[in-house]
Amino acid sequence: MALIEVNKVSYAYSDGSLALENVNMKIEEGEKVAILGPNGAGKSTLFHLFNGISKPKSGTITIDGLQVCKKNLVKIRQMVGMVFQDSDDQLFNSTVRQEIAYGLLNMGMSGKELEDTIAWALKVVGMTGYDDKSPHNLSGGQKKRIALASVLAMKPKVMVLDEPTAALDPRGVHKLIELLDMINKKLGITLIFATHDVDTVPLLADTVYLLDKGSIVTGGTIEEVFNQKELIRKIDLRLPRVAHLVEILKKDGAVNVDHLPLTIGQAKYVLENKNLYKKI
Numbered sequence: 001m002a003l004i005e006v007n008k009v010s011y012a013y014s015d016g017s018l019a020l021e022n023v024n025m026k027i028e029e030g031e032k033v034a035i036l037g038p039n040g041a042g043k044s045t046l047f048h049l050f051n052g053i054s055k056p057k058s059g060t061i062t063i064d065g066l067q068v069c070k071k072n073l074v075k076i077r078q079m080v081g082m083v084f085q086d087s088d089d090q091l092f093n094s095t096v097r098q099e100i101a102y103g104l105l106n107m108g109m110s111g112k113e114l115e116d117t118i119a120w121a122l123k124v125v126g127m128t129g130y131d132d133k134s135p136h137n138l139s140g141g142q143k144k145r146i147a148l149a150s151v152l153a154m155k156p157k158v159m160v161l162d163e164p165t166a167a168l169d170p171r172g173v174h175k176l177i178e179l180l181d182m183i184n185k186k187l188g189i190t191l192i193f194a195t196h197d198v199d200t201v202p203l204l205a206d207t208v209y210l211l212d213k214g215s216i217v218t219g220g221t222i223e224e225v226f227n228q229k230e231l232i233r234k235i236d237l238r239l240p241r242v243a244h245l246v247e248i249l250k251k252d253g254a255v256n257v258d259h260l261p262l263t264i265g266q267a268k269y270v271l272e273n274k275n276l277y278k279k280i
């Protein structure tokens with residue numbers, strides 16, 4: 001049994017618009033999964049189903065064998081931590097400390113354990129010393145880190161991140177990618193993130209699902225999915241910039257590759273070796 005199973009899930013909003021149609025997915029423990037799709041594809045809608053903010057019209061979602069439904073909500077929300085696209089939707093306490101303590105206090109944590117957990121979460125996201133600051137007076141990237149810390153403090157099995165790199169500057173994106181990679185590798189947390197940032201996906205995910213108009217159009221490893229160039233372009237996305245560059249060079253006969261490189265590291269290898277491709 002996979003950690004997360006999405007089985008024939010459909011969802012319609014109250015005005016009748018069908019936002020998800022027959023979505024099927026299996027996500028294994030420890031995986032890093034990108035849900036890649038253009039605006040309006042249904043990414044946020046799907047994420048709201050993962051921790052029970054909304055309920056499917058039909059079909060089921062199970063997390064670690066437990067169905068996402070009203071009677072299991074407390075357990076589901078302990079397992080699934082949600083990081084919203086807009087940190088201002090997530091941060092509502094007057095200090096960073098209170099923000100991180102909020103969920104822990106609700107769980108009944110107190111005393112030294114509470115203090116240690118807050119300190120640990122702040123350290124993981126590189127925000128030690130910000131305890132007494134108001135979350136509202138932080139920069140966008142810092143707010144994102146505090147939102148991550150408040151979710152991490154709950155020690156979830158899965159973190160669901162809606163457009164985590166949106167609104168971050170290039171350095172902020174780079175640091176967030178490193179942080180999420182560490183959270184996945186060192187803490188063993190399964191990551192699912194929604195994005196239309198095709199350049200970030202190969203750096204962060206190992207599996208991708210392409211979502212368009214509420215349906216999964218394909219899924220697989222990064223290489224398998226990005227090899228389907230026509231499909232990606234058909235749904236108004238594009239290849240990563242480096243892949244596009246090497247595609248042009250290939251067309252001009254300058255390089256000879258079977259698979260387009262998806263990251264700068266892979267492209268460097270291809271260009272240095274002219275006719276080789278290696279997964280780096």
Ligand SMILES: Nc1ncnc2c1ncn2[C@@H]1O[C@H](COP(=O)(O)OP(=O)(O)OP(=O)(O)O)[C@@H](O)[C@H]1O
Binds near residue numbers: 019043196
């Ligand atoms: N509250 C709502 N009521 C009615 N329809 C909605 C509502 N919220 C979203 N939709 C519709 O559902 C579809 C999926 O929206 P969703 O927000 O899940 O897309 P998304 O993939 O997250 O897009 P984006 O990349 O822009 O964040 C869209 O067609 C949208 O218009």
Ligand SMILES: [Mg+2]
Binds near residue numbers: 043044045162
């Ligand atoms: Mg969205």
